[in-house]
Amino acid sequence: MDERIRRHAEVLVDHCIDAGADDGVEVRAPTAAEDLVVALYEALGRRGARPTTVWRNPRATRAYAREMDPDDFRPKGHRVAALAETDAVILIKGARNAAATSDVGGDTGAAASRAKEPLLRERLETRWVITQHPTPADAQRADLSTPAWRSLVYDAVDRDWAAVRERQAKIADRLAAADELRLVVGDETDLRLDVAGMGAYNDAGRENMPGGEVATVPAVDGVEGTIRFDHPLRRGGREVDGIRLDFADGRVVDHAAERGEAVLTDLLDTDAGARRVGELGIGTNREIGEVTGNVLFDEKAAGTVHLALGDAVGECVPDDRTANESAVHADLVCDASEDARIDLDGETVYRDGSFLIDV
Structure with missing residues (x-):
């Protein structure tokens, strides 16, 4: 062996x-x-x-x-x-x-x-x-x-996961302190998330192996704008390419895909929670040098951002807040390595695949 x-x-x-x-x-x-x-x-x-x-x-x-x-x-x-x-x-x-x-x-x-x-x-x-x-x-x-x-x-x-956790802690703390997150990528993605009072998830390889991301969760009705995903979604052996989602009041109100749109529609229609966001994560694992079409790895790759439709990451939702619930948790991956930024409360903390926070 x-x-x-x-x-x-x-x-x-x-x-x-x-x-x-x-x-x-x-x-x-x-x-x-x-x-x-x-x-x-x-x-x-x-x-x-x-x-x-x-x-x-x-x-x-x-x-x-x-x-x-x-x-x-x-x-x-x-x-x-x-x-x-x-x-x-x-x-x-x-x-x-x-x-x-x-x-x-x-x-x-x-x-x-x-x-x-x-x-x-x-x-x-x-x-x-x-x-x-x-x-x-x-x-x-x-x-x-x-x-x-x-x-x-x-x-x-095979990494030093304790060191990964320590290195990501400052980023997670900044996410947890934010009220609004804005993701802008090129001309096709401009998404605002209300994350006030929510926690942050420092993924150092506990629930996911490999790990390597920081994440937060928006309020159930706290997502507005449009996001386009460069990388395919795979569900049940089928592939969906060129996905665009439009949000209002936290819910997907319009969607399209260049290929496999019916698969995306079936996902969104799974239950009421499937049209809402359960996570916004930012990949940090630089040992993953390329996107491979495997979401467990692609969502961790440095230079990617992923948005999950469906069930919320429980670690980010305080007991006094409502967590989105769904039978699905589907991660969709966006390339954020070029012409991309993330603002927290109006301050740019991430640009073109790298955090500007001193870590």
Whole structure:
């Protein structure tokens, strides 16, 4: 086994979930990630934890979804009950075929997302992390050789995360103190977010591995303006390019896409919260040197900004504020490396991919 896989597993177990003796740990993985699961079991065994694996099989998911009536989707009570007894969850991405579920209807996918919302709520109550196992299919989607994709993944993961947290702390503090955030990119993006009283998220590789971002959340009705996304959104194996969203009173009131607009419409129609913003994040991870079409990495890449439609990042929402709730949390990525700026309360703190705050 590649020793980098064992190092990846150690980072997940020791840093991300800090597994302890007798912790119940759910490992949710595709069959393509078997090597990482084996390495995780080694690391969890050294900690005395109690792992269970839930294997994901896109072929089976496709077969089931294509036969289901969207009205027949229901929450899986036994899975919700199991998660309620779980201390930590490790979710692994990795595909044999990146488009395996691309011919599942959008209304079916939205119904499946709604049925999974109780699972989402239970998982968010655990110590959890999402990560990526590098596979040939994902390398192909990134337009990289498999060895190059593996190196990109492992270089982005194996970092001094304590130092990352310390370096990003000043930026997060400035975000948390702001009342208004304005994002301007070229002639097509001018977006204002009311972030008064909201907190900030300093992502140093806890819930996401790799980490490397700072983020905040707007008030539910506090987004105005237009944003265009340069990089594609992938949902259920399908791709949406050239997305434009218009906001008023915090809600998407108009949208368009150059390709795959029906997929975007289905996402927005998932539930009432899907048309509102759950996060505005700024990538800081300079070990991710290129955009690859994998949102877990692209949203962390230095020089990108991402906006998430749907469920709010709970760490940013104080108890006395309303958090947007949705069955989806879909990150859309915007290139902010050129002709771009972020203003906080009228002060430019970020320009063309770099923070102007002394860090």
